[in-house]
Amino acid sequence: MTTIVVRAENPFEKSRRRMIGPFLAPALVVYTLVMVVPSVFTVWISFNDWAGAGPMEWAGLANYREMLRDPVFGQAFLNTVKILVGVGGAVFFVSFLLTMLLQDMFGRKFVRAVVFFPSLVPGLVIAIMWGFMLDPDGLANSLLKSLGIAEPPLWLAPENMFATVMGGLTWLAAGTYTVIFMAAADRIPRTFYEAAELDGASAVRRFWHITLPLMWDVIGVCAVLWAIGALKTFEFVLVFAGATGSLPPTSLWTFSVYAYAGAFPSDGVPRYGIASASAVLTMLLTVVLTLLVRRVMGRREGTDY
Structure with a gap:
């Protein structure tokens, strides 16, 4: 004889499920109004010619074709890839190096706060400060002259400007990722390091075989964050390389600067269709990347170490 046991539903569990909707609805409404609706509207604008006022004129894929044929967009794409790969590689290398050096350092909490300080300051302020420091008569060149270097580099020369921007972005982001990696490294049991020290492993080998594998999940999250941030690089380039009331040279543009230039040109009629097409392409690349x-x-x- 088979006995069927029917369990009564927990009243608390039932009431808890009923409360999910009322608590979730406000956040969902705000997200829809702030993110979903503007994104859909941007996609719609990208298929039209629009100056920001008056009726839209349907253009289909013309904006995308024009953008992809534009050599300025090609330069913006190349610059964005350089920031994504070049600056990203430098940021992660510096962050790994600082994490390895600061793991067993006395006073590392204070050093961690110092390293993280640039991330607390708005990027606009950092860009302005970076420009003053690297001016031909600024602090950097004055320090180099005091060390006996008669002709210090021209950091702000056109041929050096983008390399300087990349250096500034590296300096700006390295502290943030260093703090994240150090927090992940603090979770690793010290017994692993003690056993490695007894086996004679150097600091580099301990970092490579213990620290790096055990914080790989955090590194993956940081890689995603960097990819998203790199594709949206904007304010540092605009403020550091652009003159008052004008855009930076086209040789320094990124995806975001290209979109901004289409919507808010220094002279001429705004082209929100081109700007929106650039924004949509950036969004698609962000998702794919x-x-x-x-x-x-x-x-x-998922591999074995």
Whole structure:
């Protein structure tokens, strides 16, 4: 004889499920109004010619074709890739190096706060300060002259400007990722390091074989964050390389600056269709790159060390 047991539903669990909707609805409404609606409207504008006022004129894929044929957009794409790969590689290398050096350092909490300080200051302020420091008569060149270097580099010369921007972005972001990596490294049991020290492992080998594998999940999240941030690089380039009331030279433009220049040109009629097409392409690349990074990092996370 089979006995069927019917369990009564927990009243508390039932009431808890009923409360999910009322608590979730306000956040969902705000997200829809702030993110979903503007994104859909941007996609719609990208298929039209619009100066920001008056009726829109349907253009289809013309804005996308014109953008992809534009050599300025090609330069913006190249600059964005340089920031994504070049600056990203430098940021993670510096962050790994600082994490390795500061793990067992006395007073590392104070040093961590100092390293993190640039991230607390708005990027606009950092860009202005960076420009004053690297001016031909600024602090950097004055220090180099005091050390006996008669002709210090022209940091703000056109041929050196983008390399200087990349250096500034590296300095601005390295502290943030260093703090994140150090927080992840603090979770690792010290017994692993003690055993490695007894086996004679150097600091580099301990970092490579213990710290790096055990914080790989955090590195994956940081890689996604960097990919998203790199594709949206804007204010540092605009303020550091642009003169008052004008845009930076086109050789320094990124995706975001290209979109901004279409919507708010220094002279001429705004072209919100081109600007929106650039924004849509940036959004698509962000999604694809995020999925790609997560897939690659996920494979590494699942391997044996």
